[in-house]
Amino acid sequence: MDSQIVTFLINCPDDKGLVAKITNFFYSKGFNILSCQQYVNSIENTYFMRIRLNAEGTHISKKELEANFLELAEPLNFNWSVNYGDRKPNVAILVSHTSHCLYDLLERQKEGDLDCTISMVISNHDKLRPIAEMFNIPYFYLPVTKGAKEKQEEEVIKLLEDHKIDLIIMARYMQILSSNFINSFPERIINIHHSFLPAFQGANPYKRAYERGVKLIGATAHYATEDLDEGPIIEQGVERVTHDCTPKTLKRIGADVERLVLAKAIKCHLQNQIIVANNRAVVFPESGE
Amino acid sequence: MDSQIVTFLINCPDDKGLVAKITNFFYSKGFNILSCQQYVNSIENTYFMRIRLNAEGTHISKKELEANFLELAEPLNFNWSVNYGDRKPNVAILVSHTSHCLYDLLERQKEGDLDCTISMVISNHDKLRPIAEMFNIPYFYLPVTKGAKEKQEEEVIKLLEDHKIDLIIMARYMQILSSNFINSFPERIINIHHSFLPAFQGANPYKRAYERGVKLIGATAHYATEDLDEGPIIEQGVERVTHDCTPKTLKRIGADVERLVLAKAIKCHLQNQIIVANNRAVVFPESGE
Amino acid sequence: MDSQIVTFLINCPDDKGLVAKITNFFYSKGFNILSCQQYVNSIENTYFMRIRLNAEGTHISKKELEANFLELAEPLNFNWSVNYGDRKPNVAILVSHTSHCLYDLLERQKEGDLDCTISMVISNHDKLRPIAEMFNIPYFYLPVTKGAKEKQEEEVIKLLEDHKIDLIIMARYMQILSSNFINSFPERIINIHHSFLPAFQGANPYKRAYERGVKLIGATAHYATEDLDEGPIIEQGVERVTHDCTPKTLKRIGADVERLVLAKAIKCHLQNQIIVANNRAVVFPESGE
Amino acid sequence: MDSQIVTFLINCPDDKGLVAKITNFFYSKGFNILSCQQYVNSIENTYFMRIRLNAEGTHISKKELEANFLELAEPLNFNWSVNYGDRKPNVAILVSHTSHCLYDLLERQKEGDLDCTISMVISNHDKLRPIAEMFNIPYFYLPVTKGAKEKQEEEVIKLLEDHKIDLIIMARYMQILSSNFINSFPERIINIHHSFLPAFQGANPYKRAYERGVKLIGATAHYATEDLDEGPIIEQGVERVTHDCTPKTLKRIGADVERLVLAKAIKCHLQNQIIVANNRAVVFPESGE
Structure with a gap:
């Protein structure tokens, strides 16, 4: 991937260790985490994250990234979307x-x-x-x-x-x-x-x-x-x-x-x-x- | 009346000359007008005034003041009230x-x-x-x-x-x-x-x-x-x-x-x-x- | 004057009877007072008024109005200006x-x-x-x-x-x-x-x-x-x-x-x-x- | 430690992988991360984190926790403080x-x-x-x-x-x-x-x-x-x-x-x-x- 800003939006049932698991995933793929914002809804027991990554220096393709992320996302029941910032809406x-x-x-x-x-x-x-x-x-x-x-x-x-x-x-x-x-x-x-x-x-x-x-x-x-x-x-x-x-x-x-x-x-x-x-x-x- | 602050609240149908008539009334009775706030509701054609008077130097009694004011108020259909500021609510x-x-x-x-x-x-x-x-x-x-x-x-x-x-x-x-x-x-x-x-x-x-x-x-x-x-x-x-x-x-x-x-x-x-x-x-x- | 909105801005030393005198003046010239806003600065003993008039039905010229107003304004030391609303700035x-x-x-x-x-x-x-x-x-x-x-x-x-x-x-x-x-x-x-x-x-x-x-x-x-x-x-x-x-x-x-x-x-x-x-x-x- | 809320405040020079490293540390010690708030000052290249942990179920002492945390903190030049919420200020x-x-x-x-x-x-x-x-x-x-x-x-x-x-x-x-x-x-x-x-x-x-x-x-x-x-x-x-x-x-x-x-x-x-x-x-x- 180029030197671009990638944004993941995630929401899922709350669970122990979510922030560690997610940030580790991106860190291990070589991304620099620009910001990582979270919100826990303690009434509905749900978890929300917006994480912004700098892709500079990574050698992973979008396809590969998403396939790998799915392996993390599925067992934890993520709803998620990703924006690569490479196309103006x-x-x-x-x-x-x-x-x-x-x-x-x-x-x-x-x-x-x-x-x-x-x-x-x-x-x-x-x-x-x-x-x-x-x-x-x-x-x-x-x-x-x-x-x-x-x-x-x-x-x-x-x-x-x-x-x-x-x-x-x-x-x-x-x-x-x-x-x-x-x-x-x-x-x-x-x-x-x-x-x-x-x-x-x-x-x-x-x-x-x-x-x-x-x-x-x-x-x-x-x-x-x-x-x-x-x-x-x-x-x-x-x-x-x-x-x-x-x-x-x-x-x-x-x-x-x-x-x-x-x-x-x-x-x-x-x-x-x-x-x-x-x-x-x-x-x-x-x-x- | 003593040196006290008197407040009149007035509302009535709007009419030409209201502010002149009312302020004249109080001026002619010897009151100093401390403030005179008005609002005209042009949709409902109604007029509102809050007028604050210093009674210092007037020699009119409350009873007389109210009787005289009634002569102004009735033909112009005023709803009005007066507070003499002499009793704590x-x-x-x-x-x-x-x-x-x-x-x-x-x-x-x-x-x-x-x-x-x-x-x-x-x-x-x-x-x-x-x-x-x-x-x-x-x-x-x-x-x-x-x-x-x-x-x-x-x-x-x-x-x-x-x-x-x-x-x-x-x-x-x-x-x-x-x-x-x-x-x-x-x-x-x-x-x-x-x-x-x-x-x-x-x-x-x-x-x-x-x-x-x-x-x-x-x-x-x-x-x-x-x-x-x-x-x-x-x-x-x-x-x-x-x-x-x-x-x-x-x-x-x-x-x-x-x-x-x-x-x-x-x-x-x-x-x-x-x-x-x-x-x-x-x-x-x-x-x- | 035509059916137009005239605005006077006045400031002067504070004095007893100002609002009555000013509103009377305009009322007696046949103006309808649309609004009359005042402010008394009790620290500096100064008085401020913005008065808006409807000229409809008056037969006074601007020149005559201003000349007459001067007779009121001078003894009371008014700073004043008038806007006839007839020219876009x-x-x-x-x-x-x-x-x-x-x-x-x-x-x-x-x-x-x-x-x-x-x-x-x-x-x-x-x-x-x-x-x-x-x-x-x-x-x-x-x-x-x-x-x-x-x-x-x-x-x-x-x-x-x-x-x-x-x-x-x-x-x-x-x-x-x-x-x-x-x-x-x-x-x-x-x-x-x-x-x-x-x-x-x-x-x-x-x-x-x-x-x-x-x-x-x-x-x-x-x-x-x-x-x-x-x-x-x-x-x-x-x-x-x-x-x-x-x-x-x-x-x-x-x-x-x-x-x-x-x-x-x-x-x-x-x-x-x-x-x-x-x-x-x-x-x-x-x-x- | 008892079932108590522990708050760490950290600031340090910005670096790649900080959030992953810190959250991993606490996750690996058995803490549940209640919230993790970050701020990166991109002008001064500094990093700030407030992280709140539930200690329920951990078996680590305060002394041990702080000693272990120091091993993470020193090489990364953390300024940090910890509050165990167990004493009213x-x-x-x-x-x-x-x-x-x-x-x-x-x-x-x-x-x-x-x-x-x-x-x-x-x-x-x-x-x-x-x-x-x-x-x-x-x-x-x-x-x-x-x-x-x-x-x-x-x-x-x-x-x-x-x-x-x-x-x-x-x-x-x-x-x-x-x-x-x-x-x-x-x-x-x-x-x-x-x-x-x-x-x-x-x-x-x-x-x-x-x-x-x-x-x-x-x-x-x-x-x-x-x-x-x-x-x-x-x-x-x-x-x-x-x-x-x-x-x-x-x-x-x-x-x-x-x-x-x-x-x-x-x-x-x-x-x-x-x-x-x-x-x-x-x-x-x-x-x-």
Whole structure:
């Protein structure tokens, strides 16, 4: 293998000696362990590890590494994945009318803050096309016409599959995705919900926040699952508000929370910091290697 | 009137010239206006004012002042109240098992940070008596026995009425108050709920927060109303948490949020900063007079 | 006057009856008072007011209004200014190498969140020209060559004056402005400093934050004054960091604080929410009219 | 060894294979690794580990364990310490006039939130004695008389040594400790400074914060070192303030930040979460075992 950073994500039943066994395995194969983050869920007796390795100086092939690792993994019942950091993930952004998250993501990617390729923007409206064009990103306008929602979804799925999209970002996409769509991309769709979940699930959270008279509003980035707004939470943020705020000012204040929370969540996903288990997202902090 | 600070709280339908009319009224009676805070709800077309006056040098009696004010207030449909700052409010604290809010309130009052008299602590358990005794506050143990909840409530109400209690603080009191109780003390009962409402209404919020995998937990201080946890929100706070937190650590982290949020809410109430309308609490900031 | 929103900013020595006198004045001229925010500095005995008026139905000219207001203002020693909301301020953005604040401001203005015209971007480097061009904003490249700093400043000043620039934003402009420059635009230059002032004044704040091992980093937006980083603070923000952060990650985390803090400060300035006195900025909250 | 939790803190030059070597060592001795937290400082090429072990089922003595560990530690240049969790640390609290941190710490300890024995309160004033007495903690009044500061310090040191004090908390102790005092208790004195260091080092931070017109105030808990307020930072907190705040209200708002920040820092110290190197405190998060 070249001088590259390899990341393994592992979760399994907790057991004595796991960290010693795993770190030994990689050490014996000649890897330098850059960071090794663990989490033990003592309630469910489960173990999670994110381990980052420098492959420099190893002479093992990917195939061989994975075959050898399987010998360790199987008896210990690992769920695991490996990322070799040698291919930029392809990302598609789904939007409707609202521009702030789209701008934010396109800008971060362009400036080198998000390690991915943004392959396309897909929308059920044509409104945000000029923004995609400013950044030279292909824009696909796939309107949802009455009675033809299913057909539109098929077109979206085809686009995503044809372009080998690794991550789908719902950047305020105001359509409910079907179970079929969701299940085609497990843990590969990130949605931003404009409230502090589980408060104000569903539509019009800012209007409802105004009516309830809350003193803080928030936003939540989560993996999309079949149950709307019930998926594993990756990141949340809040901002103080007062009685003085109207639904319109709440929306404006909330927009800044949304864009930050979504960008942080995507960064965590792209850096392989997340392991999902039992509908909860274990999000390891960025290691300061 | 003596050299005292008088606070008027006013809300009414919005109208042209309100601020000029009201401030003129007090100016013409010889009051010095220390601060004058307003809020216009442009959605509901309502007007709110908190005005603080120094009575020094005026020669008007309370009775006369109120009679004169009524002449202004009635044609303009004011809801209003006045506080002369000449009597410390009597406060009762209701608790069950949990001590952190009780300690916090007793300490703040003792150190002069809460402008009130804490007349008593009432509990359905005898557990926290030593804390009340440390601070020389009478402790009433009124257990809830099976089938006799109503009778206990009557005893509590009698205690509160006999001691002319102005404000009742539910500092983690784990009993649901009856509508009769609630309605006997409108906008005079403040509860601390150990979640960021409207998320996790009801019981066991920290356990549910763990299960939902949230990344922030919070607390909410609100006036108690018939619908549990649906009353006007006075103050909210949050703190970041991670996947690493167990329900037990969430509880500990949350305790610090609870105590701060409750103390802030009570301070706002005691300083006459709050006007409730339409189940929303208008909370004017402390004026820096 | 047309149906327009007029904003007066007033500060003066504190005196009895000020709010009544001022609100009466506007009421008697037929204005509807949309909001009236006050602040009394009881240490320095000064009074501050921001009053927003709807001119609909008044028949007074600007000239007449100001002449009449002077009769009230002079005996009471008002410092005051009035904004008729009938002209969008012209803004110039000064940048060097760093793009995040520039993107953020251009995007907010384009999306209608900043009520101004961005007339130009000026830089001592040519690097960020493509960003300005994406948003169709003229870009002026005025390099600072050795020994000719003064000449460059004169060119910048000429540009600003020729285009009648009302507000100059130093969006990470890495040049120290001369006293002459600063004093040509009093309270019209807003700078973003990438630390939580007064901590880490001067150069390389993130490197110094790393070395000091702080657990929070911040950013400060302030009016530029002769003493570098000593001007009136408009807005500040912070974000938690850990020992794990390198100067590079601090920089990235800080960038998000900077862009939010700068945008908030500029919004406050453009909405006439700020009165500066004694090197301190009184920043009235946005009124929820 | 009994069924006890053992914590090792290690820092050393970074090297390949450290995590494998260390975890193997403990695994081979029969320990169950409860958590293993690491940090690599890639700028200084140093490595830090906090490892928590369950000794249940091991048959090794402390002496043997330490002797064996030394064989691993010496060639790799470990700085290390071990805590067997079998003895509660003795804590002394130093105070002057201000009560809020003292109350907070006494209450947390009494309620079981701080795993230590509070052996005494020492003060240069007699004012806070009643608080110590409420909690049945011995109070030593050692006034600082003119020209006899050195003598008083000697008495304080003698008290601390006689009672085998492990941790000294300066809970708003308004005396500057001599170098001799500081160096007698390296990394064993925690101070709370009432500002967001390095802003407002030295005296009267709230007054200076008012004068500077900051929009956030803070507090910093740090190990005391010879250079006043320059020691390794353990924890910091902030709270928003406005122009409306006087030095007095800043002080009150700051008090709540101080007490939380100090309590968090002490908890981290007592739970062996901190390694100091190069005047920076590596503070591992609480592991959710």
